[in-house]
Amino acid sequence: MPNQGQTGAVLLVIFAIAIALVIIYLIFRSPFHYPYWYYEIDISGRREPQYEDYIDRFIIAGRFYSVQKHYESIKAWKEECRIRIDKSVLKNYRNSQFQKCLDDRHAFQFKFTRMQTRYRQVNYIKHAYKVSNVVGTFLCTYEYLLDRKKQLEAINYEMPLRAYFIKNQRKLMTKSLREKIMRRDNYTCQICGKYMPDGVGLQIDHIIPVSKGGKTTESNLQVTCSKCNGHKNNRIQPSYFLQ
Ligand SMILES: [Zn+2]
The missing domain is CATH 1.10.30.50 (DNA Binding (I), subunit A)
Known part of the structure; x- marks a missing residue:
């Protein structure tokens, strides 16, 4: 049967190994997190919503500036990451982590939500309450939104592009x-x-x-x-x- 001193030493070694593992994990895990942009659009009550129409309306409403602003901040973030990689002693390792986390294709994310009515009973009385559910997402690049904006600009932000081209087909x-x-x-x-x-x-x-x-x-x-x-x-x- 081990004496108390031996038990204490074993515990100390286990503790030291656990601390070392945590430190190794903290060093090797990726410090990079891609800065996604999110925007929620409520499509409650719409039967067959066309996501692109909502994105056009978002641009028509003059909200493109927030996309533009975020695009600038993604560029700044990339620059910061590069400086960090250059300073790192694990340069190649950090660089591959950085490359892996890059996701420009999905940088801009529109989430489409619907309000749904739920019920609960309190003291045998029915109470209605609403919850918002994400029913669809639209992921795109900055370039996609910029191109959309340019096309809308060309038609003087008159209406969503699909409606505009339909109208022109009828004309x-x-x-x-x-x-x-x-x-x-x-x-x-x-x-x-x-x-x-x-x-x-x-x-x-x-x-x-x-x-x-x-x-x-x-x-x-x-x-x-x-x-x-x-x-x-x-x-x-x-x-x-x-x-
Ligand atoms: Zn006929």
Whole structure:
């Protein structure tokens, strides 16, 4: 059976080893933490939110300056890291840690949240309360946001880019293009085959809807009667009609 002196010495050695391990861990762990930028956008009540529209609105609202400011601070942070690496005795090791933590591709992060109503009971009385849940994130580079900003600047920050280009697609539908498609399709509905030589009751239809990225080009246009055009949404998304 070991005497008290021996037990004390063993404990001391274990303690010293533990301290040494902590010091080694502190020395070798990465001192670099990439400075991400976060922004929360509440999309409660929106059924099919387009994240890029919200980012455009964020820029239209004049908030790009915070992106710009953060971009400058990322540059300053990188500079500080380089000075730190240069001073370090573990130069190569620190440099590889630094390279590993760099993440410019995801530097800017938009978090989309929805408010949800929850309930709890207190003394048999129902109480509603709201919680905010992150339902999506959009990660991008500074360059992406800068490019977005330049495109918005070019259209005088009028509206989100998607809406702007949709509007312009509709503007491209001129009277002469309309007549050309009518003649090409011989005043005949291209869905049901109904022939209406006077053209009344016929419409020019985008085969791929503008809202889904369809363009106002001859190959994406066809003549339909108003009845078929009215059913068109079912035809474009036919999943439950085909069953
Ligand atoms: Zn028809």
